[in-house]
Amino acid sequence: MEHIIKVTKLTKVFDKTKVAVNEISFKVEKNIIFGLLGPNGSGKTTTQRMLTALLSPTSGQIMIEGTDYKHAGGKILQDIGYVPQKDALYNNLTVWENVDFFFSAYKYEGNRKDRIEEVLNKVDLLDNKNTLAKNLSGGMAKRLSIACAIVHKPKIIFFDEVTMGLDPVAREKIWRLTTELKEHATIVMTTHYMDEAEALCDQLLIMRDGKIIANGSPWEIIKHFDAKNLHDAMVNIKDENA
């Protein structure tokens, strides 16, 4: 099996003392949905931010498609899409303009207009293409945020709690979209919804206090904690912690 991401002893220390991520090592296979789980403050966002080159690791190594991140330069960014935990959109630009703007940063062969239309259609925002981002509802903003991250057809997509605050129908839609995306891309996602992780993820990594405490398929994890489902498994982890 080919590994698109290989992380070795990755560590991030904030302000010299705050260890947010502590020597974690893992591998992610190509074209799967990889779930990063763990309680609040366990280091999921920090890990994702290092994987998207937004933070430089204090120590450790990140290999993307066999290339060390440190030496990859900006080239690797072409293949990455990131949906941050907080919707990061330009409020004074319309739905279409937001996508167009982020799209403009990437190389793309083919008709850009068609692609934007296609993506907006995918996230169900084509009818709202002229709405200003500041006038979108929470769920719509989230979907726009996703559109901005996938428009350039990245090979690796990072989702940081993309379904947070969405209604069940919208959540369904995103699940379907994520599964579709898996055909051409690898998805690394974080979520606090265990049903979601169980239904979507092929592979899971459970973190606590910056360390990995479990790694495997949802089924393996459930078995490992001797639980009924993933939810119970996670509650067990928290209990152990307390």
Next chain:
Amino acid sequence: MLKIAYFELKKLLRDRRWLALIILQPIILLFILGAATIHDPKNIKIAVFSQWKNEYSNQIIQNLQDEKDLKIEILTSEKLLKDGLDKNHYRGGIVIDIKKNESQINGDLLFISNSTVPEISSQAKLLALNSTKKTLADFAAKNLQAKITTQSQAQSKIIQSDLKSKIDTLETNLSKLSLPNEQLTALTKPLQGIEKINLNGFDNLAKPNQIKINESKNTTRKIRYFDFYASAVVMLLVLITCLNMSSASITQERIDGTFERFFVTPYTKTQMIMGKMLTFSVISLIIAFVTIGTLYYVFNASLGPLWLVILITYLTSLSAVAIGLLVSSFTHTIAESIQVSITIFFSCLILTQFIFQTETMHPILTKITWLVPFTYSMQALREVNLLNVGFMDVWQDIAILGGSVIVFISLAIVLLHRKAD
């Protein structure tokens, strides 16, 4: 990069209230500005040229040199003096043209003010004219006394005491004299008074009154006091607006999270800064046009060639935007960026010689003012708007401004941390 600039512009133009503020601000401030501050300037550089060498002109120069607030530089030709004034080397110039022959002293004394700094210039004029008038009064008194001693003792005693009071009146009258364009009539009045008490044979004592004091300016423009500030205020308006909008811009993106998102794309920080730079320079061009337009159409202000005024203003705005972006490369909240830009603005207000002139400054601060790029735009704008100078006279200021844009942009690019740690 053009795409970045295009969307940036779109974002800004959608903010209607902000746009209205940006355009109204210069108009409102122009109506408020124009008030003056009165200082106590020192070391005012005045050029003096005397056409003839005689005791009268020497004495006038000597007394000017004794004037502690003036710094007199004696030149060898009138041309040197006028050139120096045009190049803004002096705050004023005095041409002394006093001839003396056997029985007559007559001539002119011309004071030329430097139109770029009227308040300093008029202060200098006041000091110079008063000193000259005193000198002339002394001559009159000495002449009078010389004549008196040739009269009989008894006669002279009466005359001397009377004369003394006359000379006192003369001097108080002179010190009260401050109207610049006035001829030296004050001298003649008391002397005429002396004549009235029958000082026979003293009729040629009033000779110094044939020296006329004139004044002129080193420009043909009609300049009001308002113009002195108005000429340069465009620079300040552009400065504060550009500083504020650019210094808040990147910070806003940091807060919204779009900053991080931008840097997950292959866009670079150079592209971000240059893109924003391009947009803001369009906005600041609008501000420059509004301000210069108001000055021109509403206030009928004294302005130089419009393309030159706009060029200097535009470079100023680029420099301000670059400083703003530099600020935003290290500030983390909007409040922080606004505070920093306000501090920069007020420092510039003081340092660019908009209000305070170098004469009133600590010598070290004077040197610092020349490290601030806006001092050069202030200077260039004043010279272009108030004097009859062209591009060749201000190209150095323009070059320094242009250089500062490059320096600040480079610094902003270097100091902008795309990473969050």
